[in-house]
Amino acid sequence: xxxxxxxxxxxxxxxxxxxxxxxxxxxxxxxxxxxxxxxxxxxxxxxxxxxxxxxxxxxxxxxxxxxxxxxxxxxxxxxxxxxxxxxxxxxxxxxxxxxxxxxxxxxxxxxxxxxxxxxxxxxxxxxxxxxxxxxxxxxxxxxxxxxxxxxxxxxxxxxxxxxxxxxxxxxxxxxxxxxxxxxxxxxxxxxxxxxxxxxxxxxxxxxxxxxxxxxxxxxxxxxxxxxxxxxxxxxxxxxxxxxxxxxxxxxxxxxxxxxxxxxxxxxxxxxxxxxxxxxxxxxxxxxxxxxxxxxxxxxxxxxxxxxxxxxxxxxxxxxxxxxxxxxxxxxxxxxxxxxxxxxxxxxxxxxxxxxxxxxxxxxxxxxxxxxxxxxxxxxxxxxxxxxxxxxxxxxxxxxxxxxxxxxxxxxxxxxxxxxxxxxxxxxxxxxxxxxxxxxxxxxxxxxxxxxxxxxxxxxxxxxxxxxxxxxxxxxxxxxxxxxxxxxxxxxxxxxxxxxxxxxxxxxxxxxxxxxxxxxxxxxxxxxxxxxxxxxx
Amino acid sequence: xxxxxxxxxxxxxxxxxxxxxxxxxxxxxxxxxxxxxxxxxxxxxxxxxxxxxxxxxxxxxxxxxxxxxxxxxxxxxxxxxxxxxxxxxxxxxxxxxxxxxxxxxxxxxxxx
Ligand SMILES: Cc1cc2nc3c(=O)[nH]c(=O)nc-3n(C[C@H](O)[C@H](O)[C@H](O)COP(=O)(O)OP(=O)(O)OC[C@H]3O[C@@H](n4cnc5c(N)ncnc54)[C@H](O)[C@@H]3O)c2cc1C
Ligand code: SF4
Ligand code: SF4
Numbered sequence: 001x002x003x004x005x006x007x008x009x010x011x012x013x014x015x016x017x018x019x020x021x022x023x024x025x026x027x028x029x030x031x032x033x034x035x036x037x038x039x040x041x042x043x044x045x046x047x048x049x050x051x052x053x054x055x056x057x058x059x060x061x062x063x064x065x066x067x068x069x070x071x072x073x074x075x076x077x078x079x080x081x082x083x084x085x086x087x088x089x090x091x092x093x094x095x096x097x098x099x100x101x102x103x104x105x106x107x108x109x110x111x112x113x114x115x116x117x118x119x120x121x122x123x124x125x126x127x128x129x130x131x132x133x134x135x136x137x138x139x140x141x142x143x144x145x146x147x148x149x150x151x152x153x154x155x156x157x158x159x160x161x162x163x164x165x166x167x168x169x170x171x172x173x174x175x176x177x178x179x180x181x182x183x184x185x186x187x188x189x190x191x192x193x194x195x196x197x198x199x200x201x202x203x204x205x206x207x208x209x210x211x212x213x214x215x216x217x218x219x220x221x222x223x224x225x226x227x228x229x230x231x232x233x234x235x236x237x238x239x240x241x242x243x244x245x246x247x248x249x250x251x252x253x254x255x256x257x258x259x260x261x262x263x264x265x266x267x268x269x270x271x272x273x274x275x276x277x278x279x280x281x282x283x284x285x286x287x288x289x290x291x292x293x294x295x296x297x298x299x300x301x302x303x304x305x306x307x308x309x310x311x312x313x314x315x316x317x318x319x320x321x322x323x324x325x326x327x328x329x330x331x332x333x334x335x336x337x338x339x340x341x342x343x344x345x346x347x348x349x350x351x352x353x354x355x356x357x358x359x360x361x362x363x364x365x366x367x368x369x370x371x372x373x374x375x376x377x378x379x380x381x382x383x384x385x386x387x388x389x390x391x392x393x394x395x396x397x398x399x400x401x402x403x404x405x406x407x408x409x410x411x412x413x414x415x416x417x418x419x420x421x422x423x424x425x426x427x428x429x430x431x432x433x434x435x436x437x438x439x440x441x442x443x444x445x446x447x448x449x450x451x452x453x454x455x456x457x458x459x460x461x462x463x464x465x466x467x468x469x470x471x472x473x474x475x476x477x478x479x480x481x482x483x484x485x486x487x488x489x490x491x492x493x494x495x496x497x498x499x500x501x502x503x504x505x506x507x508x509x510x511x512x513x514x515x516x517x518x519x520x521x522x523x524x525x526x527x528x529x530x531x532x533x534x535x536x
Numbered sequence: 537x538x539x540x541x542x543x544x545x546x547x548x549x550x551x552x553x554x555x556x557x558x559x560x561x562x563x564x565x566x567x568x569x570x571x572x573x574x575x576x577x578x579x580x581x582x583x584x585x586x587x588x589x590x591x592x593x594x595x596x597x598x599x600x601x602x603x604x605x606x607x608x609x610x611x612x613x614x615x616x617x618x619x620x621x622x623x624x625x626x627x628x629x630x631x632x633x634x635x636x637x638x639x640x641x642x643x644x645x646x647x648x
Contacts, residue, residue, distance in 0.1 A: 034630075087627030095627055101641040117599050122568070127559050251603060255625035266618050272603065273622055 004030045006314050007094060007107030009085045009256065012040020013300045014292025014307035015113035016068040016077075021311025023075040025320045030105070031077060032096055034084035037143070039065035040115055040292075042300055044135075044142045047163055048443040048502070050188075050402040052420055054336060055301040058404040058441045060502065062142075064300070088112075088260040092287060109287040109314040112257050113307060116250035116271065116293040121155070124210040130217030134164040134247035141171045149243030153220050154178045155208055156247030159187035164247060166194050170467060175200045176239040179222050181207040181229055184368040188345065189398045190444025196371035197521040199484030204369050209236060211244055220244055252294045257283060262290075269350050270296030280313035280330055281306055287317055298347065305337045343399040343421035358399045359423055372482040373397060375518060382425040383414075386517075389451060390434040390460075393517070394424045395482075396446040405447060408437040439464050440501035449508075452516040459516030460493055465507040470495060471524050478526075479511045479519030488515045490522055539615045540580050547613055550576040560608065561601040563594020571605060575612040582606055582623045592623055595631050 006022045008015045011033035023029045037043055045061025056064050072079065080098065087095035092110050096103045118133035125131070132148055134156065140146045152173050154165045157180040165175050178195065183205045185192050196202065205224055209231060212219040224235035251272040258264050263276040263284035275283040275290045282289050289310040292303035309330060316326035341347060344354050355363055361381060366374040373395055378384050383394025392413055394405065399421040406416040406424065413430040416422050438447045439462060449462035461479070471477070471492045479490035494508035511519045539545065556569025566589045579585045582592075582605060591605045592598025598605075602623060610617040628637065 084630050086630050086632060097628075097630070097632060097636060098641070100633075100636045101639050102637060103641045119603060120600050122558055122560060122604060124555070124558065127562055253599075255629045259625040259627060259629070266622070268618075 001093070002103070002105045004028050004105065004107050005318055005320070006030075006109045006111065006311075007032070007092075007105060008111045008113060009033075009088075009094070010040060010113035010115055010292070010294070011035070011038035011079055011081070012113060012115050012292060012303065013042055013064070013068065014115075014303035014310075015040070015111065016072050017304045017307030018111050018113065018289075018291060018311035018314070019077040019079075020068070020071045020075055021308045022314050022320075023072070023077045025312075025315040027315060027318065027320055029077045031072070031079045032083040032085050032094075033079065033081055036082055038069055038079050038081060041135075042068075044138045045163075045300070046142055046167065048441075048504075049301060050400060050443045051301045051340060052401070052403050053407060055304075055340060055401075057301075057402060058408075058443055058502075061300060064304075068304075085114075085256060088256040090261045090285065092285075108318055109289065111281075111289040111291060111307075111310050111314065112254075112275075112294055113290070113292045113303075113310075114253045114256065114294045116252050116297055118246070119249040119251055120246060121208075121248050123208045125212060125217070128211055128213050128217050129215065130213065130242055131211055131244045131246065134160050134245045135250075137243075137245050138164045138167060141167060147171055147173060148245070149217075149241070150174065151176055151239075151241045152243040152245055153208075153222075153239055153241045154245045154247060156180060156245075156249075157182075157185040157187055157192065157202065157204070158247060158249065159191060160250075161245075161247030162187040162191035162195065164245065165200065166191070168245075169195070169198060169200070173243075176241050177201050177203055177222075178371075179203045179206050179208065181205065181225055185371060188400055188444060189364070189367045189371075189373075190396055190400075190442075190446040192367065192371035193373065193395065193482065194445050196484050197480055197482050199480060200371075201484075202369070202371045203237070206235075206237075207231075208244070217242055217244055250293065250297045252297065254290070254294050257288070257290060257294070260285065260288065262288060267296070269347060279334065281310035282313060282317075287314070289314060296347070299340070302337060302340050305333055305340070309333045309337075339420055340401050343401050345398075345400060357397070357423060358419075358421065361397075361423075364397055367397065370483070372484070375482070378482075382423055383447075385426045386452065388453075389432070390449055391432050391451075392426055392438050393448045393450050394426060394438075394442075394446060395448070395520075396424055396442070396444055399423065400444075402443060404441045404443060405438045408441045410435060410437070414438060436462065436496055436498075436506045437500065439506055440498075440504040445504075448520065450516055453513060454510070457513055458510040459513045460508050460510055461516060461519050462494075462506050462508040463520060463522065465495075465505045465522070466503070470497075470505055471507065471522065475524050477509075477522055477524035479509060479515060480521040480523060481518050482520050484521070487519055488512050490519060492522065539613065540619055543578075543580065547576065560604050561589075561591040561594065561598075563596055563601075564590040564592075566591045568608060571608050572612050575609055580609070580613060582609060582620055585609060586623055597629060597631065598623055
């Protein structure tokens with residue numbers, strides 16, 4: 001039987017990070033993954049990540065995956081793909097299917113980093129072709145280049161539902177609506193706002209009553225629910241769609257740990273059945289570790305740190321590292337992890353009612369129920385200021401662990417301070433040079449550059465733009481407000497692309513002055529229609 | 537005593553509901569009504585229902601329906617879901633053809 005110092009199951013962010021740490025310390029490491037491609041969830045994630053520099057913030061997920069893979073191969077980690085681990089025994093023996101053969105391998109230590117699977121909710125018609133998981137939709141569009149459908153309704157407004165909806169829009173799908181039975185949007189407000197400003201409606205306290213169709217989805221009916229999640233008669237709304245995406249949470253895929261005899265616990269805050277682990281990720285079986293989503297649903301950023309912690313702990317467990325050195329490293333990593341686990345969306349705050357920011361500013365209710373900041377709510381936030389000349393306007397209003405905006409500004413116009421979750425503040429008297437780095441680097445696409453008075457009755461608003469085709473300078477169209485409604489005629493005045501912007505384009509538009517602080521998206525088309533709508 | 541173990545408890549008669557024909561376990565085509573009925577026929581745990589109806593024993597191995605089945609059993613018994621043990625996990629955790637399962641690779645190195 002083949003033997004390794006460390007066997008890792010799952011080549012996602014946590015598994016690869018652990019493998020790198022262990023191999024760096026001289027361990028013989030193998031990673032098995034049942035997919036044809038390594039990287040786990042990361043390879044589907046084309047959006048920029050939150051966090052700080054240490055957490056690889058503002059880098060797109062798939063690029064983080066590429067970096068991890070390179071690091072792993074540099075330190076001599078063997079990654080075996082299309083290798084499904086189908087069993088695990090208490091004595092650290094694994095049964096792996098590779099091709100049409102069964103292999104038995106033994107690890108002196110083992111890390112289970114198998115991630116999670118998607119939850120489903122049953123409703124009438126949920127087995128019809130066209131009802132799919134949001135993760136499946138993301139795999140189709142981002143890995144295989146296949147559109148799941150043309151017109152989509154998304155059930156679930158957590159970050160997965162929000163991110164995948166935006167990516168479906170980017171692929172040219174029409175998003176009919178986002179629906180959630182909860183009374184509040186579950187994911188980051190900045191992600192919701194990206195959708196709302198393009199005109200996608202949100203229906204909170206609503207859920208799917210019925211999906212229609214005989215051999216595929218042709219429509220869906222939703223209805224409002226009361227506080228006990230019972231349908232309220234007469235509130236039905238119908239949408240013609242060909243696809244319904246379900247994003248109602250993930251469950252840890254912890255079966256291997258359970259069958260090996262690890263002590264398990266049912267923890268709803270962690271998404272279901274998870275192993276009982278110590279702070280370094282060791283399960284009740286010495287030498288068997290768990291990291292990433294399998295140990296509790298979180299994020300790729302935290303999965304990477306947990307993976308590194310488990311890799312270091314495995315090295316110490318097998319004597320590849322002194323206990324003192326290990327403790328020092330674990331302390332550093334713990335600090336990093338704690339840093340990420342702060343803010344309104346932190347695991348410890350799940351289910352808690354929060355109605356003010358850390359700074360004491362009332363949270364926007366419109367943001368939580370409709371996905372956008374109402375014009376009168378946005379004024380209260382420290383990123384929203386009026387200035388002469390070009391200046392950044394930051395519409396990031398919830399305490400999330402993120403700070404690339406502060407990091408990239410060469411003129412120190414934006415400040416978050418040492419507390420990663422503090423709201424970004426536009427620094428008084430700092431001179432913005434209109435370089436656009438903040439707009440392009442904001443993972444939440446929540447920063448705009450505004451010149452409120454160009455002297456000719458117009459204002460210039462610069463927005464992040466990640467759609468194709470890219471409008472050219474001079475394109476006529478209309479501006480949309482935060483709520484996605486047509487506001488006023490607009491003309492594209494500049495389009496900027498740069499390597500440093502990493503595929504986020506900067507689109508500047510001229511709008512009548514009075515719309516400077518309201519116009520937040522651009523669509524080409526007949527401006528007269530827009531004017532008509534505003535007048536009417 | 538755990539409410540699942542106390543089999544003398546009266547959980548009432550099976551009452552048909554409009555959504556009884558909704559499929560819950562898609563791989564084995566088991567409906568909500570069948571699961572609810574099974575509870576009234578004495579299957580009070582996820583494992584018992586699984587052996588009785590084959591829920592979660594198909595291609596996806598309960599990945600999709602596991603939580604749903606557990607929820608239905610719990611609500612039929614009138615207990616919180618956390619009182620029910622989830623299904624047991626066993627080798628092989630992914631469906632596998634017998635011809636593959638029986639084909640052990642000959643390892644060149646190592647001491648096995
Ligand atoms: C749509 C979406 C958007 C997200 N956006 C963000 C974001 O912006 N920022 C962020 O930080 N996080 C984000 N996340 C979360 C993040 O992707 C996950 O938390 C992270 O990928 C978890 O990493 P992991 O290593 O635990 O598992 P995964 O990345 O899920 O990797 C697990 C790997 O294990 C393999 N595997 C499983 N079982 C077996 C087996 N039996 N045998 C062999 N191999 C197996 C799988 O093939 C997979 O490759 C997002 C998630 C989703 C779904
Ligand atoms: S445009 Fe450049 S200078 Fe101005 S705030 Fe943004 S990053 Fe700073
Ligand atoms: S404004 Fe700053 S803190 Fe907010 S999402 Fe953008 S980069 Fe992150």
